[in-house]
Amino acid sequence: MTGFNPRTPWSELERRLSDRPPPEQARTDQPSTDEPGTDLPVSVGSWGTRPARRLPDETPHDKAPAHRVPAGTPYAELHAHSDFSFLDGASEPEELVETAVAAGLTGLALTDHNGLYGAPRFASAAAEAGLSTVFGAELSIGLTEHIPGQVDPDAEHLLVLARGVDGYRRLSAAITTANMRGEKNRPVFHAEELLEETRTSGAWQLLTGCRKGPLARALDDPDDPDGGLTALRNLRDAAGRDNLAVELTRHGLPDDDERIRHLTELAERTGLPLVATNAVHYATRARHRDAQVRAAVRSRRSLDAMAGWLPPTASARIHTGEEMLARFPRAAVAQSARIAAEAAFSLRAAAPRLPTTPIPPGHTEAEHLRSLVFPGALHRYGSRETAPQAWAQVDRELDTIESMGFCGYFLIVWDIARFCRERDIFCQGRGSAANSAVCYVLGITAVDAVRFGLLFDRFLTPDREGYPDIDVDIESDRREEVIQYVYDHYGRDRAAQVANVITYRAKSAVRDAASALGYAPGQQDAFSKGIRRWSSLPAAGEPVGDNEDGVPGPVLTAAAGLLGTPRHLGIHSGGMILADRPIGEVVPIEPATMEGRTVVQWDKDDCAAMDLVKFDLLGLGMLTALHESIDLIARHTGERIDRAALPQEDPAVFDMLCAADAVGVFQVESRAQIGTLPRLAPRSFYDLAVQVALIRPGPIQGGSVHPYIRRRQQKEEVTYLHPLLRSSLEKTLGVPLFQEQLMQMAMDVGGFSGADADELRRAMGSRRSETRMRLLSERFLTGAAARGVDEEIAVAIFDKIAAFANYGFPESHAISFANLVYDSAWLKRHHHAAFTAGLLRAQPMGFYSPQSLIADARRHGVGIRPVDVNASQVLADLEADPASGGGWPDAAGGLAIRVGLASVRDVGKDAAEVVVAARSDDGPFASVGEVAQRTGLSTRALEGLATAGAFASLGLDRREALWVAGGQAGASPATLPGTSGPETAPALPGMDAFETTLAELWATGVTVDGYPTEVLREALRTRGYGSTRDAWDVHDGTRVTVAGIVTHRQRPSTADGITFFNLEDEFGMLNVVCTRGLMQRHRRIALTKNVLAVTGLIQRADGALRPDGAPGAAVVSLYAHRLTPIATDIAPRARDFQ
Structure with a gap:
């Protein structure tokens, strides 16, 4: 819409835009009410200042008469x-x-x-x-x-x-x-x-x-x-x-x-x-x-x-x-x-159909699907005679799948899962697909829908519009193999990835608005930083003044017009669409940034609205970490662990979780989850599914968390609005947590069929139709009356279902995630060193930084060894260490973690692979110069290794190694011996503990021998600042000041403006609660300073009783009253979550 630059004097342009008539000429630019419409345009003068350009034989038109505007003009x-x-x-x-x-x-x-x-x-x-x-x-x-x-x-x-x-x-x-x-x-x-x-x-x-x-x-x-x-x-x-x-x-x-x-x-x-x-x-x-x-x-x-x-x-x-x-x-x-x-x-x-899948000659898709399902069911459940209920469920599901014409869809997902298994790629289906016994026996999901009594109707009903939704989690660093298989197998013109429309958020909107209004780049950055990651802007068109951080009102107003609007096109985390004809005929395709990928111009919701079938191939870092951990155990101990054969319901695993020892454990490592674990005290696999579902925005907003925990701790009686609700709510102590329970409630009380119940669930989504809800309510009340339910109670139950629908978590999803919770917790409990090394190899992922993961392993007695040019592998690895423990007497010990070369600043994975390959081909390095000559590493990479202490095994401390590394600039395999810089350093003073800590943090982001606060502890105590251990040892309500490093901040949307900090030191972690008022008073300190002294009151809450009657682990938090920044050269980074 740009580029309007008329060839007209500005005085003339201003006159015409102001509707002033020209000299000696009446206005003619307003339509008259006296003349009928005409096919000629209304004239307001000449074409700019140039003579009118006419065709060779044209003659000027007379001025067109103005015309009346009739109503309802098409x-x-x-x-x-x-x-x-x-x-x-x-x-x-x-x-x-x-x-x-x-x-x-x-x-x-x-x-x-x-x-x-x-x-x-x-x-x-x-x-x-x-x-x-x-x-x-x-x-x-x-x-x-x-x-x-x-x-x-x-x-x-x-x-x-x-x-x-x-x-x-x-x-x-x-x-x-x-x-x-x-x-x-x-x-x-x-x-x-x-x-x-x-x-x-x-x-x-x-x-x-x-x-x-x-x-x-x-x-x-x-x-x-x-x-x-x-x-x-x-x-x-x-x-x-x-x-x-x-x-x-x-x-x-x-x-x-x-x-x-x-x-x-x-x-x-x-x-x-x-x-x-x-x-x-x-x-x-x-x-x-x-x-x-x-x-x-x-x-x-x-x-x-x-x-x-x-x-x-x-x-x-x-x-x-x-x-x-x-x-x-x-x-x-x-x-x-x-x-x-x-x-x-x-x-x-214009919507396409699914591609056909290869099937044996003489078979239909339905016959081929059954030929795969029946052997799987026999393997999972046994014969029809020994497991009639399971087989009946399988038969019912197959009938539904066939009647809806979805056999091809299931064959495609099975084929993807088969490819993963054959390539030893960890994967598992999740979401509502876990409600299906067919998905379980095909090896798509790891959840036994029959064992857990999951509702197939939550996944698929005959009345459903469109294909079901099967999400497949794949270990993140091997997902590309699966994506490329899909491209190659189904045709690159018939497969593409789904787009992700990148929209303006508050920070980017403010930055671009400031740019448009002419502010300098430095001001743009300052204004953007003055908008918190989780803040919102005023509504578009709403007049505003400067905000508290000095962002000008006009910038905020302009930014509000950008907020939430499309900025550019990205790529979905894993969604792919397949079609029976070139997808480019349905939706335009673009080349993706990553080589070998293409992306359509629509996002997942657009694809679903247009009946394009999406397959979600999602990368999950925890699957990578589990695979890495299991491979490390096999390589260093000879034991090959099969996740499917792990001991179930291991009491030692649940003891660990009840003690809130969950750093690194999938889904239960967050501040809120760790604070809930001792109170919920999970003692079974299903308890883990509840734990996963409980700490979610929905249950928190719906008020389900505290009633469930009180009932779990036997501090509140389990009650039901009506006895008919017992079958659906008994397993969650009368408190609804899962979407499947909503559906079961409608079936048990209102007499709904499975399809009716799923319709109710969908009708209660974010876009509710009042007419549709009224009809469903009437149907529910009629069915309840037929079952003898009092109308007042029936209305209360329906209202509870309606309120609950907004926040219910899928039970099948929770159980799928509970599998990973248990597997990761089992590895942490029994193979802590390998588990931590696996997490480090899978970075970036999870809630905690490598520094926190290493600190947790060290507190459990696991040995941590520094980067070494002759000992480290590309990524974190294990090596024998008889002194290294596993955290518990019966856990595997004797293995220490060696930090990987790729973690060193300015080295990275590619250069680290060169170093390891050179060492493997020609033996250990004898000097810094030899490293430079055999690998061709840049001076910056050599200096990064020197700062990390990677040349200590060559007899050089950090300063000496830095001196030598600087003299090796330009050395490469082609360099003649003796032509590079000196390989010895003059006598230089070594680094003290504080300098070593700074060097390690700069070079690798982790400290090997201790936590950074150790070198500050004496000075902190002199100022009267305690440690996290001190906070854990005092009574409820005690006023304390604790100093530590902020590892992450979190401001959940459900927390009413409260911000949570995780404060860590050499002794452990402490949850810090910052109210809205405190954040307003100390906002700049709270958001920019990561080494803090926090003054406030301790709140202690005892956990649930252990099975032996002993009190469970306490939950300790520090309610902050004041934040004091600590001036230090140690500058760790914190992670911000919402």
């Missing part, structure tokens, strides 16, 4: 950009639809730049509103540079409207081709190809376009001899007369009327129809300022610098038919409605 907007034009549109597709409906339009086209990004949201909103839809795109031909960063990208625009499903598929395919032959943000379209496709297929309607269209460019060419006539004829002949229309627009420029008159003449001369549009970039006038800010952000210029390029008026909005008739010829307005009627179609008509 009009369809055929040129509209949403915010999916990425900073060149300021309204969501839904807002465009809403405004179009309010304006009485007969149809609306979405024509975003170079894509169909917003098509599903546009289609859904229009279908709900009853608005006719046209799908198109404005294609950029001849792009020489990436679009972002250009004030006015040098490309010609061609506006293409798809005629029906065939036209849509061809357009999507053309965009895909251009994307794949180009690069990200620079598709390569060829005009000849597009025009030939238009002429031969007749599937597209072309408009001559905006000021950057081929016709407008010819008009602006001073060397054009005939005012664009030849250019238009060439365009008509190339595209076909029936496929081209001359587009008329107005943007409040002085030459609008002259241009429209001239284009009208061209259309008459070439026999082409006129069509009126507004080249819409926002729905209403109120969005004009937002559009200007976006244009400045897109061009990386300030609004002041963009002043000459921005449209002067807010005319690029949706207009009513009556307004359009006052602005354009009648025929041009009517033509828009005709084109829209001819091109409109439902986007769902």
Whole structure:
């Protein structure tokens, strides 16, 4: 929408924009109420300051009479950009639809730049509103540079409207081709190809376009001899007369009327129809300022610098038919409605089907699925005679799957899981798929749905719309192997990854808004830092003043208009779609940043709305950590651990968890989980599923946590609103926690079928229909009455179900995660060194940094050894150490953790592999110079190793090694011996404990021999600051001051403004609770200082009684009253979570 720079004196432009008549001339720019409509444009003067350009045989028109605007004029907007034009549109597709409906339009086209990004949201909103839809795109031909960063990208625009499903598929395919032959943000379209496709297929309607269209460019060419006539004829002949229309627009420029008159003449001369549009970039006038800010952000210029390029008026909005008739010829307005009627179609008509899967000759998909399921069921459950209930469940599920035509879907997921097993890649299905016994026997999930009584109807019912949802977790560092298998097996043109639309958050919105308003980069950074990661901005359009950190009100206002809107396209964490035909015909495909991947222009919700089947292949770091741990154990002890054969219900594992010893354990290592473990005191596998589900936003907001724990500790009686609820709620002590319980409650009390109960669950989602809810309520109350339930109690039960539906956690999901909780806890309990090394090898992942993981292992007696150029592997590893313990007398010991080379600053994994390979090929290194010569490491990498102490085994301390490393600059395998720098250092003083700590933190981020606070302890005690151990040893309500390092901060949305810190020192960890008021008083300290002294009151809560009657572990927190920063050169980083 940029690039409006008329050839008119500014005094004349200002006069015309102010609606002042010219000297000696009456105003003619307002429609009269006395004359009927005419097909001629209303004139407001000459075309700029140039003489009017006319065709060779034309004569000037008389001034067109103004005309009356009739009511209910049919009009369809055929040129509209949403915010999916990425900073060149300021309204969501839904807002465009809403405004179009309010304006009485007969149809609306979405024509975003170079894509169909917003098509599903546009289609859904229009279908709900009853608005006719046209799908198109404005294609950029001849792009020489990436679009972002250009004030006015040098490309010609061609506006293409798809005629029906065939036209849509061809357009999507053309965009895909251009994307794949180009690069990200620079598709390569060829005009000849597009025009030939238009002429031969007749599937597209072309408009001559905006000021950057081929016709407008010819008009602006001073060397054009005939005012664009030849250019238009060439365009008509190339595209076909029936496929081209001359587009008329107005943007409040002085030459609008002259241009429209001239284009009208061209259309008459070439026999082409006129069509009126507004080249819409926002729905209403109120969005004009937002559009200007976006244009400045897109061009990386300030609004002041963009002043000459921005449209002067807010005319690029949706207009009513009556307004359009006052602005354009009648025929041009009517033509828009005709084109829209001819091109409109439902986007769902373009949806593909699933690809067929290879099956044995002579078999159907259903027969092949059964041939896989039955042996699996026999392996998992035994014979039909010994496990009739399980087999009955399997048979019922198979009947449902077959009747819904989903056999192929299950075969695809089974094939992916089979590939993982054959390649020794850890994977497991989760989510509602764990409700399926078929998924269990196929090896897709690890949860026995029959054993746990899970509802299959939560996963699949005959009334379900669309395919079920099966998520497969895969160890994160091997997920790419699985993704590439899917591409290769099903065809790269028929598989693609789902997009993730990256939207503005508060910090990025403030930064870009400040840039648009002309603030210097340093100010932009300062303003952005003044917005907390979890903060929100004022509502768009809401007037605001400067905030408490000095962010100016205008910046906040501009940022509010950006917040939540699309910024650019990313890639989903693991979603892939498969189709029976090229996906590029359904949704345009783009090359992903990662080589070998492609991504569609829609996100997961858009794909689901358009019936594209998504397969979630999700990377899970804990699976990587488990695999690494198990491999380390096998390599160093010879014991091969099978996760499926781990001892179940191991009391030692539950003892450890009840003591809140859970650092590194999957899903239960967070502050809230560790604080809950002693109180819930899990003693069985199912307790772990409850633990996973309990500390979630929903149960916390729904008030389920404390009632459940009180009942668990036998401090509150277990009660039910009605005896019929016992079967569904007994296992959670009468407190609903899971979505499946909601469904079971509806079935037991209201007489719902499984399908009815699933309908109720879906109806109670975030978008509730009052009519639908009323009908379901009536059905529930009728069913309850038939079962003898009092109406008042039935209403109370239904209300409880309705309230609970917003926060219920899937039981199947919780049980799937409980498997990983148990496996990781078992390894921590029995093989602590290997478990910690596995976590370190899988970084980044989890809640804790490598420093905290190593500190926890050290507190459990595990030996930690530093980086060594002759001993360390690429990643953390194990080595024999008789003195190293395992934390418990019966746990595996004798193994220490050796920090890996890749963890060293400026080394990384690739260089570390070179070092290990050189050592493996030619033996240990004898000197720093030899390391440099045999590996070719950079000076910075050598200095990183020296600072980490990696050359200690060569007889060099850190300072000596740094001296020598600096002299080896440029050494490589080609360097002649003796030609590099000296390999000995002068006598230098060694580093003291404090300097060593600083060096280790700088080089690797971890300290090997102790925690950083150890070197500060004496000074801290002198100031009266205690340790975390001191805090654990005092009574409830004691006022203390504890000093330590903040490892992470967390401000959950459910905590009513409270922020939680984890404070760590050499003795352990302490949970710090900071109220909203304290955060306001100490906000800058709290968010920027990571070495703190915290003064406050201790709160102690005893855990649940142990099985032997002894009191459980206490839960200790420090409620902060004051935060005091500690000045030190130690500068650890903290992690912030929400």
